[in-house]
Amino acid sequence: MAAPKPQFDCNNCPAYCCSYPEIPVKKRDIKRLAKHFSIDVEVARKRFTKWDGEKKERVMRHRDDEHFVTACRFLDQETRNCTIYEARPQICRDFPGTRRCGYYDFLMFERDLLDDPDYVSTTDNVD
């Protein structure tokens, strides 16, 4: 039997999930990144990830983002797509893990409410 169809469309979303501040990365994720960029694992670890003292785990580094305060450093600011899709961490492959995406549901709720199919809440228009 075919898998149930997802109730979200990433192509219609500004990549909210990539703006999540603590995107955890494991050793094998860093190894994959190092291989992708043909660099040393230790260099990849420092360049692409940082230690989150509160969560006690390594997370993806962010950079400034047009829509959100910051987003993963690998998010393309124009296309809103992942620039390292083949080498993205496991958590990015697994998310949201269900047929529904909470971020997407909220996005659709806002767009319905404002009757604007292109609306994206940003740090500028959120009070």
Ligand code: SF4
């Ligand atoms: S927030 Fe949800 S709908 Fe948007 S890109 Fe991420 S998984 Fe896709």
Ligand code: SF4
């Ligand atoms: S690695 Fe790609 S999919 Fe994962 S958070 Fe960064 S931009 Fe998003």
